[in-house]
Amino acid sequence: MPPPSPRSRTVRLLRLAAAVVLVLGAALLVRALLAPDWHGVAYADFEPTEIDQLRRLIDPARLDRADLARRVASARFLLVGETHFKNETVAWLLGLLDELGGGRSLVLLLELPRSAQGAIDAYLDSGDERHFAGIWGEHEALPYHPILRWTRAHRERVARVIAFDEERWRTVVARALLDDTRNETMAAALATAAAEHPAARIVAYGGSMHLMLAGRYRFDVDNRRPAGARLLELGVPRDEVVSIALDGDEMPLAPAWPGGTALDLRSAAGLLPYEYFHVYPIYRAARIGELHDYFVQLGPLTGIEPWRPPGAATD
Numbered sequence: 001m002p003p004p005s006p007r008s009r010t011v012r013l014l015r016l017a018a019a020v021v022l023v024l025g026a027a028l029l030v031r032a033l034l035a036p037d038w039h040g041v042a043y044a045d046f047e048p049t050e051i052d053q054l055r056r057l058i059d060p061a062r063l064d065r066a067d068l069a070r071r072v073a074s075a076r077f078l079l080v081g082e083t084h085f086k087n088e089t090v091a092w093l094l095g096l097l098d099e100l101g102g103g104r105s106l107v108l109l110l111e112l113p114r115s116a117q118g119a120i121d122a123y124l125d126s127g128d129e130r131h132f133a134g135i136w137g138e139h140e141a142l143p144y145h146p147i148l149r150w151t152r153a154h155r156e157r158v159a160r161v162i163a164f165d166e167e168r169w170r171t172v173v174a175r176a177l178l179d180d181t182r183n184e185t186m187a188a189a190l191a192t193a194a195a196e197h198p199a200a201r202i203v204a205y206g207g208s209m210h211l212m213l214a215g216r217y218r219f220d221v222d223n224r225r226p227a228g229a230r231l232l233e234l235g236v237p238r239d240e241v242v243s244i245a246l247d248g249d250e251m252p253l254a255p256a257w258p259g260g261t262a263l264d265l266r267s268a269a270g271l272l273p274y275e276y277f278h279v280y281p282i283y284r285a286a287r288i289g290e291l292h293d294y295f296v297q298l299g300p301l302t303g304i305e306p307w308r309p310p311g312a313a314t315d
Helices: 008-036 048-061 065-072 087-100 113-126 129-136 147-151 168-176 183-194 227-233
Strands: 077-082 107-111 158-165 201-207 241-247 261-264 295-296
Touching: 008 113, 048 261, 065 087, 065 241, 065 261, 065 295, 077 129, 077 227, 087 147, 087 168, 087 201, 087 241, 107 113, 107 147, 107 183, 113 129, 113 147, 113 158, 147 158, 158 183, 183 201, 183 227, 227 241
Parallel strands: 077 201, 077 241, 107 158, 107 201, 241 295
Antiparallel strands: 261 295
């Protein structure tokens, strides 16, 4: 039998490629049909008279950071949710840790991929920032280098720093399969850290949606239950957990209270709709006090500089 001609081989390859494209297209169509819907949030826009009314409601609930630190000092778990890539949110966290003082050791969990753990440990042991290349040189990781520097300077207070997020590739694959396991992974890491460090305060820092205490975010599906809610489901007493959300002056309610202050959401302020604070769809919760215990308005937010290797060119 004569070997196939170059033309027939080309035709076969084209047919194979077309079949692969059709299969992938069909799979993507099925996924699109099965994927949950995402309904945007109607932005809350207030008239000046409404702002005045809201200000009168929330003024009694306002706190500065020192007041807030005193109120959360007895909590076992502090879940601090940020707006990503901002200087002010990171600085506020570090200020809170300073306010809490050194009476209790800390375990700090950061929304960094778990494969960065070795580089984190190596940096904390040595102080050599070349190990940062194993975090920000290899991953699309959140710019938490100021937190690691603070931790290195306060080693006597910090029992452990833990990267408690999943790898990016795993998140992409899971979501392609209509799943999301990040919050389950984060909640398990929080519980494990508490079990391994029974005398320490457990502080988690990451996106505010992950660290809510109720609801589902972005999609109304079970796998979008936040890590904070899952921690409570694991049996941690509610009075041992505090959720603090951080945002700036672009949130809808920001004009009603000064930047740099917090609201105690265990007051009447907690009855306000979550849409006054978050411009992101949240399901199965209506009031901001269901999601967080405190909300901090930081004023104008500025972008944090990414870590660069020593000697690297800047833009």
